[in-house]
Amino acid sequence: MTTFDPYAPSRETTEGTVFSVTGGDWDSLVQEIGSTKEERVVVNMGPQHPSTHGVLRLILELEGETVTEVRCGIGYLHTGIEKNMEFRNWTQGTTFVTRMDYLGPIFNETAYCLAVEKLLGITNDVPERASVIRVMMMELNRISSHMVALGTGALELGAITPMFFAFREREIVLDLFEMISGLRMNMAYIRPGGVQQDLPEGALPKIRQAVKQMRKNFKDNTSLLVGNSIWLKRTQGIGYLDLAGATTLGVTGPVLRATGLPWDLRKVQPYCGYENYNFDVITADTCDVYGRFLIRMNELEQSLRIIEQAVDKLEALEGAPVMVADKKIAWPAQLALGGDGLGNSLNHIREIMGTSMESLIHHFKLVTEGFYVPAGQVYQAIESARGELGAHVVSDGGTRPYRMHFREPSFNNLQATSAMSEGGMIADIIGAVASIDPVMGGVDR
């Protein structure tokens, strides 16, 4: 065919004929591809594609509709967070890490802060109330993250209603986040040594009410999807990855638990006092997309259980500190809500500006300079919504990290795309990627 086609122009390269499809005129493309002798077609999918779960680029080699090879192209959301953190003090680090995996900000912050606390040697000095708040926030975050996984995953497979339900539930969690930290996302709420501020007045009844509401709401998606024959056809036996494959690829989280292994760091290597909560590790033995979906659905109830127990504990710990007692680490100001938003409390301003020069110096030094962290390195792993989130922190004894590295579960698990999808149909790649639930902000950092 020699006529110019404005929707599917073609050019010759060393790799063969390349078609650039820009419009919706697939008929002429199919005709042209049909006229070539080559049976193998390489298709570029993404990074701007509604079904690739973010700015993920997939390079697919197809024979007909069968996928023979998948490669992932990533890096479109690389922000250099690790490098940037080397130029900010330890407290400012939370503001950066919270923006990596933007659907799991609390997990990023907690992993980072636990690592910094381990370096400082103050792990056991973190007040219990702070740990309980962290656990509660992480479980709320797990719900909101699973809701996006479920909602967008279903949407990518063509089901729009689950997304409406999922985002309705997510909204409940984000409202709680806003009430507690002032922000719906990227809160920088967990800080080295504790949390940024205590819960506002009347928070616990609201959380209880939200738990009740969510428990009721979750039934909508359960009755819509669990056992739904269309959903089963799109997810059962799709994206197969067994235990051996998951282990060698370093895959963790729901994808690993879908192989039947109850590996959950909250149980096996507890942190933040997770050993004091009753909850079950959810597994499935199907190794497929449906199993991962069921795990996420059932983990919601476990998160609700943990939140309820955390609220009970918080009621008993009313008024207890939420930051370490060491004033060389703890932020000097108690934050308070004023007419112009959240800021240093008026009492604190009155003290440092009116009565105590030493307090002013202390405040100034801690905020501008920060605290020193003894030299060394640690690796701290937590169970995020997507798997093992590891923070490798190196200090040279200064006020800033010498090197920060995050072992992001999304980054690692995305490698399994090829193993899950090759040999399958092109339409099933979407399901496989959605079941990994990669967040590109976390993948690229």
Added chain:
Amino acid sequence: MTDSGMFGARGTGDTSGYGGLVRTAASTGSSERPFGGYFDDVADDLERAYPAFSQAIERIVVDRGELTLHVKREKLVEVAFVLRDSLKFEMCMGVSGIHYPENIGCELVAVYPLLSMTNNRRIRLEVCVSDSDSHIPSLVEVWAGNNWHERETFDMFGIIFDGHPGLTRILMPDDWQGHPQRKDYALGGIPVEYKGATTPPPNDRRSYK
């Protein structure tokens, strides 16, 4: 931490803390037995399963409840196979690079956190190489999941993992010059003006150490 004196004061009475952009490398010595916890078992098991232990392991460091084995790069793959097959460290949680420009002959460090799900243990391997000969054998044949992690470390630090099936850049564009997370690679940035005051880029701000 509580009795370390004034903020930033080290030796002089200057409490401004201003020290310019000075970077010092952290180095810790080797730890003595007993290491405590399961660390002794790990060291014993490895010594039993791997006869060349004393030639391959340069140092064993226990710090903050974590065990680090400093491995000679020539022996890295052998040690990794033994750790995986005999000591049941089924998972490698990737690789993280560190750049110490002042450590001559040992500028680039690769750190591998390992996880044994069978025994519920964690250890860490560390390999260091010089900047002029920044080659480390790839561990992709041992743990396939290290593929992307090694590409990332190559991309960010320029460590070349020999034997990697496709060592290309992963986060930066393919034609990028330099390796951004090395210490000799500037962060960059521009001064920002807000309400008449100018904030310098992070690279040029005063540093406290």
